[in-house]
Amino acid sequence: MQVYFWWLYPTKLKLNSQQKEFKSNINSFEKRLDSKFSQIESKLNQVESKIELVLSEIRRMIVLIEEQNARNKFILDGYASLHERLDRLELRFDQHEKKIENLILKRKE
Numbered sequence: 001m002q003v004y005f006w007w008l009y010p011t012k013l014k015l016n017s018q019q020k021e022f023k024s025n026i027n028s029f030e031k032r033l034d035s036k037f038s039q040i041e042s043k044l045n046q047v048e049s050k051i052e053l054v055l056s057e058i059r060r061m062i063v064l065i066e067e068q069n070a071r072n073k074f075i076l077d078g079y080a081s082l083h084e085r086l087d088r089l090e091l092r093f094d095q096h097e098k099k100i101e102n103l104i105l106k107r108k109e
Helices: 009-108
Strands: none
Touching: none
């Protein structure tokens, strides 16, 4: 059993009241903090989902670029082959041209 002096009782009541007020303020503050943390988590989830979208688009672009590179290789090989053939034809043409010139010069003599 607690014994209170009569002059301390009002002080104890005031302290109890202030303690309840502090607890109430702390609870209110905790609720606001929880709310803010929930908002932050929500924003982070939105950012993460946007990052995932960007990453999926990047992966898609990488696949498209690789496919294009594969097609380009065939095209470049075709151009290289065509260029080699054209060089051979030009060489043959030059040889035939020289033969014709030599024949013309021999006829003139």
